[in-house]
Structures are given as C-alpha cells and as structure tokens.
Amino acid sequence: xxxxxxxxxxxxxxxxxxxxxxxxxxxxxxxxxxxxxxxxxxxxxxxxxxxxxxxxxxxxxxxxxxxxxxxxxxxxxxxxxxxxxxxxxxxxxxxxxxxxxxxxxxxxxxxxxxxxxxxxxxxxxxxxxxxxxxxxxxxxxxxxxxxxxxxxxxxxxxxxxxxxxxxxxxxxxxxxxxxxxxxxxxxxxxxxxxxxxxxxxxxxxxxxxxxxxxxxxxxxxxxxxxxxxxxxxxxxxxxxxxxxxxxxxxxxxxxxxxxxxxxxxxxxxx
Numbered sequence: 255x256x257x258x259x260x261x262x263x264x265x266x267x268x269x270x271x272x273x274x275x276x277x278x279x280x281x282x283x284x285x286x287x288x289x290x291x292x293x294x295x296x297x298x299x300x301x302x303x304x305x306x307x308x309x310x311x312x313x314x315x316x317x318x319x320x321x322x323x324x325x326x327x328x329x330x331x332x333x334x335x336x337x338x339x340x341x342x343x344x345x346x347x348x349x350x351x352x353x354x355x356x357x358x359x360x361x362x363x364x365x366x367x368x369x370x371x372x373x374x375x376x377x378x379x380x381x382x383x384x385x386x387x388x389x390x391x392x393x394x395x396x397x398x399x400x401x402x403x404x405x406x407x408x409x410x411x412x413x414x415x416x417x418x419x420x421x422x423x424x425x426x427x428x429x430x431x432x433x434x435x436x437x438x439x440x441x442x443x444x445x446x447x448x449x450x451x452x453x454x455x456x457x458x459x460x461x462x463x464x465x466x467x468x469x470x471x472x473x474x475x476x477x478x479x480x481x482x483x484x485x486x487x488x489x490x491x492x493x494x495x496x497x498x499x500x501x502x503x504x505x506x507x508x509x510x511x512x513x514x515x516x517x518x519x520x521x522x523x524x
Contacts, residue, residue, distance in 0.1 A: 255373070256371070256373050256491065258371075258512075258513075258514045258515060259347070260317075260347050262371065262514055263317060263345050263347040263514065263515060264314075264317050264318065265453065265454075265455050265491065266369055266371060266455065266493050266514060267313055267314040267317050267345060268314065268318075268452065268453065268455075269450070269452040269453065269455040269457050269493060270313050270457060270493075270495075271299040271313040271314050272450070272452040273429075273432075273450040273452070273457055273459075274292070274299065274301045274309055274313060275292050275299060275301070276429040276430045276431055276432065276450075277301075277303070277309060277425055277426060277429050278290045278291065278292045278301050278302070278303055278309065279292075279429070279430065280425040280426070280428045280429040280430070281303055281425045283428070284424060284425055284428060285421065285425070288303060288304050289302065289304075289336060290302060290303050290304070293329075293332055295321075295325050295328050295329055295332075296315075296318070296319040296320075296321045296322070296325040297314055297315075297317060297318025297319040298312045298313065298314045298315040298316070298317075298318070298321065298325075298329065298342070299312060299313050299314055300312045300329050300332050300333070301313075302332070302333065302336050302338060304338075305336065305337050305338040305339070306418075307418070307422075310333070310338050310339070310341070311341035311342060311343055311519065312329060312341070312342045312343065313343055315342045315343075315344050315348060315352060316344060316345075316348025316349060316351075316352035317345060317347065317348055320349075320351065320352070321352065321355065323355070323359075326355070326359060329342075330522065339521055339522065339524075340361075340521065340522035341364075341519055341520065341521045341522075342356065342361070342519070342520045343365075343367065343517050343518070343519045343520075344356070344517060344518055344519075344520060345369070345515055345517050346515050346516065346517075346518070347515060353518075353520075356520045359522065360522055360523045361520040361521060361522050361523070362520065362521060362523060363518045363519065363520055364519050364520070364521045365518070365519035366497070366498050366516050366517065366518060366519070367495050367496070367497065367498070367516065367517045367519070368495065368496050368497070368498045368503050368513050368516055369493070369495055369513070369514050369515055369516070369517055370493070370494045370495070370496065370503070370506050370507070370511040370512060370513050370514060371491060371492065371493050371494075371511065371512060371514045372491070372492045372509075372510050372511045372512065373490065373491060373492075374456070374481070374484060374485055374489055374490055374491060374492050375490060380474055380477050380478040380481060380509055383471075384471060384474065384475065384478075385470055385471035385474075385475070387439055387440050387470070388437055388438065388439050388470060388471045388472055388474075388475045389437070389438050389475065390435055390436070390437045390438075390447075390472075390475040390476045390478065390479035390480075391435065391436055391437075391438065391479070392433060392434070392435055392436075392479075392483075393427065393434040393435065393436060397427075397436075398424060398427040398428055398434075399424065400443065401423060401427045401434050401436065401443075401446055402419075402420050402421075402422075402423025402424040402426075402427055403420065403423070404436070404443050404444070404445070404446050404464065405419065405422075405423040405426075405446040405460060405462060406419035406420045406423055407464045407465075408445065408446060408462025408463050408464055409462055423446075426448060426460060431450060431451070431452075432448060432449070432450050433448070433449040433450070433451075433480070433483055434446065434447075434448055434460075435447045435448070435449065435476050435479055435480060437463070437472035437473070437475050437476050439467050439470055439472065444463055444464050444466075444467035444470075444472055445461070445462065445463035445464070445467065445472035445473060445476060446460055446461070446462060446476075447459075447460055447461045447473075447476035447477070447479075447480055448460030448461075449480040449483055449484060451484060451487045451488075451489050454488065454489050454490050454491060455489060455491045455492075455493055456480070456481075456483075456484030456487070456489040456491065456492045456493065457493045457494075458477070458480055458492060458493065458494045459494070459495070461473055461476060461477075461502075473505070477509065492511070494506050494511055498516060
C-alpha cells in the first residue's frame with residue numbers, strides 16, 4: 255500500500271510540475287511570441303504561458319521548502335511583470351503556515367482539484383466492457399496537428415477557447431517525454447489522451463472525446479492503453495486530477511484511483 259502523506263504528495267507535485275515545464279518549453283519552441291517561460295523558487299515551479307493560460311501558475315509551493323515573504327516577492331514579480339495574475343495551486347500537505355502566509359498577502363481561494371493516485375503493480379486491469387469497434391493507439395509522427403484538432407473538438411463546449419485549445423494541443427503533442435494517444439472508432443480518431451512519466455509516476459491527462467462519439471468506450475480504451483504503457487515505462491504509481499465530485503473523478507474512482515488530497519488554487523487579489 256502507498257498511503258497519502260507528504261512523501262506521496264512530493265512525488266505527485268513534482269510529476270505535474272515536470273509536465274508543465276516540458277509544455278512551457280514546447281511553447282517556447284513553437285510560439286516564441288508568447289514569451290513562455292518558467293522559473294524555480296523555493297522548490298516551487300512558476301509557469302508563464304500567457305496572461306490567460308491555465309498553465310500560468312505555480313506548482314509545488316511549500317512542498318519542497320518553506321516559502322518566505324522574499325520568495326513570494328520574486329514569484330509575484332515574475333507574473334506581474336508579464337501582466338499575468340498570480341496563482342498558486344497548493345497541496346494541503348504544504349501546511350497551515352503556507353495558507354496563512356498567502357492569506358496575509360491578500361490571496362483568496364478560487365478553485366479546488368482532487369489529486370488522485372493508484373499503485374500500478376496491484377491494478378488488475380481497466381474495468382467495464384470493451385467495444386470491439388474502438389482501438390486505442392499511440393500518435394504517429396506527423397499526426398501532431400490531427401491530435402490537436404481532435405483534442406480541441408473534444409472540448410468543443412468551451413467554444414471561446416477553440417483557438418487556444420488548438421495551440422495548447424499542438425504544444426502538448428510536441429512536448430518532451432509525452433505519450434499522446436488516439437482512440438479510433440471504426441478507424442476514425444474520435445478521442446485523445448496523454449501520458450507523462452516522471453520518476454516512476456504516470457500522469458494521465460488530456461482525456462476528451464468528440465461529442466458525436468461519446469459513450470462508445472473510447473475513454474476506457476485510452477485508459478487501458480496508457481496503463482499498459484505506464485507499466486512498460488517502469489512506473490509504480492498512476493496519477494490523475496479532476497474537479498471534486500465530477501464525472502471524471504467518479505470514473506477514476508471506479509477504476510481504483512483514490513483521492514490523495516484536494517488542492518486549492520490561490521490567486522492574489524488585484
């Protein structure tokens with residue numbers, strides 16, 4: 255058994271930070287005009303991917319070193335000089351002193367995220383009946399644009415984000431150390447998923463299906479294929495994030511994921 259605690263939290267937070275670093279570096283290569291950049295201060299990784307990007311925030315604050323007021327001064331300046339809001343996604347295992355410091359500096363909570371995990375050696379396989387019409391596969395070289403288009407269509411409810419989602423998908427598909435997957439329905443790509451492996455932790459993300467192909471088993475197939483890939487990469491732990499109480503969280507729990515903790519995103523008041 256792997257129990258929830260500071261050691262587990264440090265592994266999970268380090269994995270997500272590593273994935274965001276590779277994403278920001280891909281943005282630097284593909285879209286240098288965005289000014290994408292990252293820095294590390296007091297063990298926290300601060301990412302900038304444009305003022306409105308959901309990637310623009312920090313990960314790991316308080317998990318690897320106790321931040322001081324001077325540390326936060328530097329982090330805040332990093333974002334403010336780029337015209338971006340200052341946001342930190344913080345594990346409760348960082349401790350009350352971190353939350354107290356943020357509160358005293360004028361931060362307020364704006365979002366919650368369930369961080370889930372599952373020991374891979376004990377996972378017997380993805381549950382539920384498979385659809386023989388659906389096949390999950392790795393993205394082939396040259397399919398990066400197709401992957402980004404299918405991914406953007408999978409989030410088509412957020413029509414105002416369509417342009418950003420295309421760019422986001424292209425950077426994701428071009429990131430170092432990422433495995434991008436398709437799920438094909440009758441030979442046509444209808445869903446996408448991402449796997450990142452870091453220090454034995456497999457981070458599952460980017461899962462979406464185009465509206466007309468939902469409820470056909472695409473996400474089940476993608477999860478099974480990524481589980482197999484994670485084991486082949488020597489990972490002993492799987493990780494997934496979702497909004498608390500969401501359908502994504504319920505689906506993850508059905509497959510054996512447990513909640514490690516609920517992160518709070520703190521944002522500095524203007």
